[in-house]
Amino acid sequence: xxxxxxxxxxxxxxxxxPLSLECTVEGTSNPNLYWYRQAAGRGLQLLxxxxxxxxxxxxxxxxxxxxxxxDRQFILSSKKLLLSDSGFYLCAWSVGWGGFSNEQFFGPGTxxxxx
Amino acid sequence: QQQxxxxxxxxxxxxxxxxxxxxxxxxxxxxxxxxxxQFPGKGPALLIAIxxxxxxxxxxxxxxxxxxxxxxFSLHIMDSQPGDSAxxxxxxxxxxxxxxxxxxxxxxxVSS
Numbered sequence: 488x489x490x491x492x493x494x495x496x497x498x499x500x501x502x503x504x505p506l507s508l509e510c511t512v513e514g515t516s517n518p519n520l521y522w523y524r525q526a527a528g529r530g531l532q533l534l535x536x537x538x539x540x541x542x543x544x545x546x547x548x549x550x551x552x553x554x555x556x557x558d559r560q561f562i563l564s565s566k567k568l569l570l571s572d573s574g575f576y577l578c579a580w581s582v583g584w585g586g587f588s589n590e591q592f593f594g595p596g597t598x599x600x601x602x
Numbered sequence: 603q604q605q606x607x608x609x610x611x612x613x614x615x616x617x618x619x620x621x622x623x624x625x626x627x628x629x630x631x632x633x634x635x636x637x638x639x640q641f642p643g644k645g646p647a648l649l650i651a652i653x654x655x656x657x658x659x660x661x662x663x664x665x666x667x668x669x670x671x672x673x674x675f676s677l678h679i680m681d682s683q684p685g686d687s688a689x690x691x692x693x694x695x696x697x698x699x700x701x702x703x704x705x706x707x708x709x710x711x712v713s714s
Contacts, residue, residue, distance in 0.1 A: 521701050530608075530691060530704035531646070546701070577645050589634040589695050591702055593645035 489514035493578050493594040500601055506551075506565040508597050510578030513559065519583035520561040521591065522553055525575040537561060538583055573601045604629060606694050608705025615712050621679040623708045625692035628673065632694040636702070637666065637677045640689045649690070650677070682712045 490513045500506060512518050519538050523531040533546045535553035543553050550569060554562045561578055578594040607626045615621045625635075636651035652659045652666040652675065659666045665678040679686055689709050693702040 523701075530706045531702070533701045536701050579645075590636070590648060590651070592648065593638075596643075596645045598643070 489580070489592065491578060491580055491592060491594040493576075493597050495597060496595065497598045498600070500568050500599065502570055502601055503567045506563070506568050506572070506599070508563040508576055508578075508599075510561040510563075510594055511559055512580045515559070515580070515582065517558060517583055518580040520555065521579040521581075522561065522563050523577040523579060523593075525577060525596075527574075531577065535563070568601045570601050573599055575599075604703055606692055606703050606705045608692050608708060610708060611706070612709045613711070615679075615682045615710065617682065617684060617712055617714045619682050619712075621682045621686065621710055621712070622676055623690055623692070623710070624674065624676045625705050626672075626674045627694050629694075630673070632703075634695045635666070635668065635675050636693050636695075637664075638691045638693065638704075640691065640707075646691060679710075682710075684712045684714050686710060687712050 492511050494509055521536045522534040524534055525531050535543055535545055537543050537555045540555050540558055550565055552564050576597045576599055579591045581591045609624050633654055637649045638646035639649045640646040650661050650664050650666055652668050654670050657668050663680045668675045687710055689707045691707045692705040695702045
């Protein structure tokens with residue numbers, strides 16, 4: 488069966504510090520991978536998606552970036568965090584074969600607080 | 603046209619009652635409509651999903667009703683239980699889309 492991991496589970500960072508959140512998927516190959524952010528009282532906002540190694544598409548311009556160094560690894564980064572970057576970050580995967588599959592499965596999330 | 607509008611924002615239901623959450627969309631190209639359940643501090647979990655070629659789908663106590671002409675779909679939770687207390691999100695994804703478009707969520711509280 489497929490499993491998706493995210494770490495860390497919680498993170499408190501000062502404004503201006505760097506960020507690195509990691510997501511890994513087990514039990515599948517060539518998944519489509521996604522990063523979402525969830526703000527309090529709001530829905531999920533898509534930040535980045537990837538259909539393969541090194542292939543990243545950005546949905547929302549901001550000071551965040553994403554990378555996919557391995558097939559089942561997806562990393563969310565920032566060089567300098569802003570207060571507005573606080574939120575609940577969710578990684579998701581779906582079955583891919585170079586395209587997009589409808590069913591998406593989410594990881595446990597990372598709660599980021601920027602002070 | 604890429605929005606999914608969800609209502610109500612919050613809902614309180616007695617144990618054993620029926621919980622109903624509604625969503626509306628504008629883009630007729632959407633062809634996949636899932637519902638997710640999220641508990642506090644956890645990631646959303648896929649609950650049930652429907653495609654426009656059927657008007658209703660039922661899985662246990664959860665039913666999706668779909669009205670293609672009205673561009674609306676709803677989640678019905680029969681015999682609601684305290685364990686159903688969570689936030690529910692509707693979403694949509696079209697064939698050419700890159701990911702899911704989510705509604706803003708409904709916080710359901712089932713009182714015992």
